[in-house]
Amino acid sequence: MTLLLSVFVLLFQEAGEGRLAQMARGVKNPDLSKFLVIAALLFIIGVAGVLTRRNIIVIFMSIELILNAANLNFIAFSMHLQETGNVNAIAGQIFTVFVIVVAAAEAAIGLGIVIALYRNKETIWVDEIDLLKW
Amino acid sequence: MTLSGWSAFFFWFFGLAAIFAGLLTVMARNAVHSALFLISSLVSVAALFILANAEFIAGVQILVYVGGVMVLFLFVIMLVNVGAQERGSEEIFNRPRQVTASLIFCFLLVAGVLFAVNTGYQKLSDLRSQQAANQPVAGNARLRRGATLTSSITTQSETFGAALYRYGSLPFEIASVLLLVAIIGSVMLARTLKQERSADDVAPEVLAEEVREHPEVANVEVDSESRS
Numbered sequence: 001m002t003l004l005l006s007v008f009v010l011l012f013q014e015a016g017e018g019r020l021a022q023m024a025r026g027v028k029n030p031d032l033s034k035f036l037v038i039a040a041l042l043f044i045i046g047v048a049g050v051l052t053r054r055n056i057i058v059i060f061m062s063i064e065l066i067l068n069a070a071n072l073n074f075i076a077f078s079m080h081l082q083e084t085g086n087v088n089a090i091a092g093q094i095f096t097v098f099v100i101v102v103a104a105a106e107a108a109i110g111l112g113i114v115i116a117l118y119r120n121k122e123t124i125w126v127d128e129i130d131l132l133k134w
Numbered sequence: 135m136t137l138s139g140w141s142a143f144f145f146w147f148f149g150l151a152a153i154f155a156g157l158l159t160v161m162a163r164n165a166v167h168s169a170l171f172l173i174s175s176l177v178s179v180a181a182l183f184i185l186a187n188a189e190f191i192a193g194v195q196i197l198v199y200v201g202g203v204m205v206l207f208l209f210v211i212m213l214v215n216v217g218a219q220e221r222g223s224e225e226i227f228n229r230p231r232q233v234t235a236s237l238i239f240c241f242l243l244v245a246g247v248l249f250a251v252n253t254g255y256q257k258l259s260d261l262r263s264q265q266a267a268n269q270p271v272a273g274n275a276r277l278r279r280g281a282t283l284t285s286s287i288t289t290q291s292e293t294f295g296a297a298l299y300r301y302g303s304l305p306f307e308i309a310s311v312l313l314l315v316a317i318i319g320s321v322m323l324a325r326t327l328k329q330e331r332s333a334d335d336v337a338p339e340v341l342a343e344e345v346r347e348h349p350e351v352a353n354v355e356v357d358s359e360s361r362s
Contacts, residue, residue: 029136030145033255035186038149040247042156042179044240049160051236052227057165057211061172064203065156068179071191079186090297094305096191097298100198101309105316107203111210112323118214119326127228 035076043069054125056117060110067103071096137185145185152178163226165211173204190291 026034042065049062078092118124137145155175162168176199183192227233278287298306327344330336 028142029138030142031136033251036251037248038153040244040251041153044244045156045160047243048236048240052233053160054226054228055165057207058168061159061168061207064172065159068176072179072182075183075186075188075191090293091301093188093191093294094298094302097194098305098309100194101313104198104203105312107206108316108320111206112320114210115213115324124214
């Protein structure tokens with residue numbers, strides 16, 4: 001609960017006076033920073049999933065979540081730069097496509113590894129896959 | 135760049151939906167539920183892409199992620215048996231000490247990132263308002279109208295396609311090679327011993343040992359053409 005509260009305090013603390021009015025304006029007219037905040041939260045959720053789960057398939061899904069947060073950042077900055085009249089602002093979207101391609105390749109290889117692993121070790125719990133541990 | 139009106143409403147709706155679906159992805163006990171929550175999170179992120187003027191990327195996101203990658207995930211979940219966690223007999227999270235440490239780490243990370251966004255954004259928005267003063271904002275006025283005359287057709291996909299082939303053609307080719315390697319690699323990795331035997335691609339001593347345990351492997355026909 002305190003964690004959630006401090007997240008909200010950090011989310012809405014802004015410089016200067018009239019904090020509440022500024023907060024209301026920020027909620028009513030979300031701009032680049034709100035995109036970044038949502039992407040950051042998605043990223044953190046993904047990191048938490050990678051670090052805490054035992055099921056290797058869910059760990060892969062958390063990695064997809066992390067990559068999506070990165071994509072959201074790329075798209076938000078691309079939009080921001082287009083607004084300021086940057087000529088090459090579309091590069092963010094191009095990068096996003098390549099991130100999606102690499103994510104697809106990674107998922108194919110990773111799930112192939114999972115199947116091979118399951119065939120040999122009969123488990124998908126990562127704490128039981130400790131062949132290299134000493 | 136600020137959203138307003140219904141755009142703002144949909145921004146918060148889909149943003150919160152993406153975050154909650156992501157949380158449920160990480161916390162769901164059943165892996166199939168996890169995959170379905172991840173699908174809804176990805177769709178919400180695609181909606182955010184549309185709000186950020188990236189319609190083409192939103193389409194690619196839904197086609198590739200939801201249509202391709204997630205179906206692959208669901209297939210693999212069904213291939214590897216996950217009955218134990220459905221019955222609730224298995225702990226889904228790792229050891230408590232590791233969970234505590236990683237949650238503390240994640241909390242520090244989110245605090246740092248939010249602080250950086252809050253402080254760094256002030257300068258960025260100042261810069262933007264400076265630049266926007268110099269640049270006339272390109273509105274929707276110059277866009278072509280749709281057939282129903284209620285909406286206008288954006289040129290976003292056109293711009294994106296031109297830029298992809300102008301600035302990113304070499305990475306595009308490299309990406310195609312990467313996908314080819316990924317296809318071949320995953321087929322190689324997921325091959326069973328039976329399939330390896332039929333391609334005559336397994337070491338004799340390994341084969342002898344396996345035949346002792348599973349006699350049916352010896353009966354597989356060896357493809358004579360691949361032997362040469």
